[in-house]
Amino acid sequence: MTGSDDLHELARQCLAGDAESLRAFVGRFQQLVFSLCLQMMRHRQDAEDVAQESIVRAVRHLATWDQTRPIEPWLMGIAANRCRTALERRNRRPVVMETLPEPESNGRPPSDGIGEEVQRAVDTLRDDYRQCFTLFHVQQLSVQEISDLMHVPTGTVKTWLHRARKILAEELQRRGVTAD
């Protein structure tokens, strides 16, 4: 049985309401969903809430997933929409949010690991670049899948990805991160 068959069977059992299958489904995709939510929301608790909301929504609408296509873009689409809605809601809220740490000042050598430096650099990206970069490098979606998900041409996705990578590379170099 292929991975695709496994997934279809898992989806069928989820639709039948089998708790263990639902748990397996959540376990299989929660990290992908949460990673996207974290990059878009830039706040851990908000990201968890939106990821939970996204997965619940996905399970409830699992019957609408076109099983001839990969499930990841469909899931990421739900999560991205939920994030946008949550961001709009959060922006209307007149409270100061505790967001992820702001980027460090210029020229400082990295005090943490490279991963943390990348995260800080990713946080400086504009929203569409950041979402595109995350979908590509964390969710491992293809350019075509991101294009479908973000409703932009593939050329735009390539441009965003290229620019995001360029900005990140410059930012990392500026922070003293090297390839060695």
Next chain:
Amino acid sequence: MQCSLFQSLLDQAVESHADSVSAEVRAHGTACSNAACRQEWADYSLLSRAVADWQSGLPQVDLSDRVLAELFPVAPSVVSSEATAAPALRAYAEQSWRDFRSPTQRPWAIALSVAGVILMIGTLIVSIPHSPTAEVVIRPRKNPVLAPSGEQWASRTPASANVAVQSVEWAQKASSVMAQTIVSIPERGAQWVPGDSWDTDWQQKLEPIRRDAHAAWDALLDELPLPNQPAS
């Protein structure tokens, strides 16, 4: 390798999630005299390492319990194994729900509804003896000073007196049916009653209420005149 080809192959490697590039591309990136090519290669190398580091360090999360709890807020049997902590309570709740929906349990629900309607109609009819006109007839029984004259009673038709008495009797019967129905519910639903003496306990608990209701109706009947007989 030309610089344009190098650039194209590097872009393709990135866009296809390739783990590595060919030796020719690598050689061109490190040795090309064009600074732009060297910079492209430096960026690619830096991001290849940094992004891999970043991916492995992304925060982990476990949303299973939260998601399942939201999906099944009222159906603990399918949530998780932890939810089996109170199997007796869950079984009782599920059985009760099945009993409620069972056709065998419908008669008592219907009986209860009918009894309620009868009681309501009876109460409305009973209001006749409590009308101002009727009170003139009834009160004098307790207060001879205000006793109506025989003419006054005679002016009332025997039919209206009969209606009043019959209405009270109807209401009394309705209350009896209702009390009996309430008591009989556990008997019919004995299969979902958790304890053996549950129905007996309830009958005992309801007995004072039934007794009080009967006493109240009896008192009311005593207040009414007998049919075709004036109050005196």
